[in-house]
Amino acid sequence: MVKKRKITWINILQIVTIVLLLAYMQYAVDSGKISKIFIASPKMIWDDAVKSIKTGVLLPNLILTLQEVFVGYFLAAAVGISIALLWTLFPKLEEYMDVFCQAIMAVPKTAILPLLILWFGIGFQSKVVLIFLFTVFQILYNTVTGAKQTDIKYLKVAKVFQANRLQIVFHIMIPAAIPSLFNGLKLAAATALTGVVFSEMQSAKGGLGYLLSEAQNLLNSARMFFIIILVTVISVLFVQIIHLIEYLVCHKWQQKIHDV
Amino acid sequence: MPAIKANKIEKYYQSADGEMVHALKDVTLEIKDGEFVAIVGPSGCGKSTFLEIVAGLLSADQGEVFLDDKKITGTSREIGVVFQDASLFPWRTIKRNIAFGMETAKVPKEEQEERLAHYIEMMNLKGFEHKFPSQLSGGMRQRAGIARTLVMNPQAILMDEPFSAVDHLTRCTLQDELIKLREAEKKTILFVTHDINEAVYLADRVILFSPRP
Numbered sequence: 001m002v003k004k005r006k007i008t009w010i011n012i013l014q015i016v017t018i019v020l021l022l023a024y025m026q027y028a029v030d031s032g033k034i035s036k037i038f039i040a041s042p043k044m045i046w047d048d049a050v051k052s053i054k055t056g057v058l059l060p061n062l063i064l065t066l067q068e069v070f071v072g073y074f075l076a077a078a079v080g081i082s083i084a085l086l087w088t089l090f091p092k093l094e095e096y097m098d099v100f101c102q103a104i105m106a107v108p109k110t111a112i113l114p115l116l117i118l119w120f121g122i123g124f125q126s127k128v129v130l131i132f133l134f135t136v137f138q139i140l141y142n143t144v145t146g147a148k149q150t151d152i153k154y155l156k157v158a159k160v161f162q163a164n165r166l167q168i169v170f171h172i173m174i175p176a177a178i179p180s181l182f183n184g185l186k187l188a189a190a191t192a193l194t195g196v197v198f199s200e201m202q203s204a205k206g207g208l209g210y211l212l213s214e215a216q217n218l219l220n221s222a223r224m225f226f227i228i229i230l231v232t233v234i235s236v237l238f239v240q241i242i243h244l245i246e247y248l249v250c251h252k253w254q255q256k257i258h259d260v
Numbered sequence: 261m262p263a264i265k266a267n268k269i270e271k272y273y274q275s276a277d278g279e280m281v282h283a284l285k286d287v288t289l290e291i292k293d294g295e296f297v298a299i300v301g302p303s304g305c306g307k308s309t310f311l312e313i314v315a316g317l318l319s320a321d322q323g324e325v326f327l328d329d330k331k332i333t334g335t336s337r338e339i340g341v342v343f344q345d346a347s348l349f350p351w352r353t354i355k356r357n358i359a360f361g362m363e364t365a366k367v368p369k370e371e372q373e374e375r376l377a378h379y380i381e382m383m384n385l386k387g388f389e390h391k392f393p394s395q396l397s398g399g400m401r402q403r404a405g406i407a408r409t410l411v412m413n414p415q416a417i418l419m420d421e422p423f424s425a426v427d428h429l430t431r432c433t434l435q436d437e438l439i440k441l442r443e444a445e446k447k448t449i450l451f452v453t454h455d456i457n458e459a460v461y462l463a464d465r466v467i468l469f470s471p472r473p
């Protein structure tokens with residue numbers, strides 16, 4: 001149910017606030033009140049954006065980062081969901097694997113970056129592995145927890161109708177876990193980009209994080225602002241895409257609070 | 261039709277703080293073939309517990325339940341259960357909810373369709389087959405829950421406060437539908453409610469459970 005939102009006076013106030021803030025930034029930088037090294041004016045950021053696109057600096061790096069994110073993310077989703085399914089089917093397997101997964105999950109991912117670089121180099125592979133490690137457990141544990149929290153009343157219905165283990169898992173526990181599966185996917189989408197940008201800043205031959213650290217070295221604040229804004233927008237879009245998929249999959253049967 | 265016999269049932273629960281709750285004490289009850297028995301009692305007196313033991317969902321700590329002369333050790337297709345809030349699966353359409361038992365029993369597709377058509381018609385759910393439970397009223401959900409049980413043609417039906425979640429008028433309609441249904445297909449019915457009027461109106465015999473011992 002998509003409702004048309006009316007533009008209220010609060011919305012107008014919000015827009016005015018943003019415009020004023022941008023105008024002040026422009027004024028403060030132009031008049032030299034704040035050094036260009038610290039803050040770039042909106043105009044400078046815009047010019048730099050146009051320049052980086054025209055000179056062909058942006059596109060290959062953007063594509064590289066997106067590739068790293070998507071490959072890592074989809075690997076994590078595929079593996080996370082598969083393991084969750086196996087654990088739900090075979091609880092003994094979870095009993096056995098859980099402690100290992102918890103241990104790997106507990107390692108701060110940023111701390112193993114040097115090791116990953118040693119093993120996989122500073123290119124594509126180490127980024128993919130890092131994103132995979134960043135996100136796979138969020139997806140796995142959210143899904144498994146969702147399956148475990150299947151409402152007992154549904155399980156009673158299954159029992160009464162003599163459903164076997166396979167039917168219980170596929171017809172009841174997995175559908176019941178879908179909302180938390182998507183929560184995991186959304187959390188992971190938000191972290192995936194953080195992970196890749198961080199690792200590209202540490203060491204890389206390209207990518208948005210690489211552009212960011214390069215700009216930092218050159219004290220190019222306009223470029224830094226531009227990349228930060230770009231990364232934020234991509235991150236939000238990514239989460240929104242997952243949101244949309246979730247909506248398409250389960251809006252028909254999911255009762256939302258605002259629909260009641 | 262089968263008779264249900266419960267013999268000296270005792271049930272204890274271990275509550276979270278380690279205390280033992282004596283939920284059922286020495287419950288002996290016989291429901292005759294084709295009889296409609298209602299159990300009435302205050303909240304927490306063990307009605308649901310008893311029903312779940314008869315359904316084979318819970319095991320008694322002592323005593324036993326028989327369906328005809330077979331001891332009940334687990335759920336069976338002979339005993340159907342209608343749950344308090346219908347307990348439909350939100351991710352299945354009404355039709356697929358009603359078909360759930362036939363799917364698990366691997367009933368052939370054509371026969372499924374036939375039986376579905378019959379009970380959807382009977383329970384007045386025509387036109388709502390492809391809706392999801394959240395798109396239906398409470399009364400309709402309840403009827404779908406009943407249809408899901410009837411479509412399996414169990415010999416005995418256990419109902420746990422099936423009409424408690426609907427408004428008074430819907431409730432009256434559902435009650436009359438249940439009476440008609442009972443005349444149409446003679447079944448042994450055990451009906452749990454906390455509404456004594458409902459119990460007297462529907463049942464051949466009313467059994468009163470006393471508050472917790």
Ligand SMILES: Nc1ncnc2c1ncn2[C@@H]1O[C@H](COP(=O)(O)OP(=O)(O)OP(=O)(O)O)[C@@H](O)[C@H]1O
Binds near residue numbers: 275281301309
């Ligand atoms: N899983 C459980 N763990 C511990 N105690 C329980 C559990 N289930 C029920 N009980 C206790 O057993 C007693 C009987 O519960 P039961 O659900 O059978 O009551 P009821 O008669 O169906 O009540 P209501 O009319 O409210 O549904 C209650 O005191 C309840 O607190």
Ligand SMILES: [Mg+2]
Binds near residue numbers: 308420
């Ligand atoms: Mg109850």
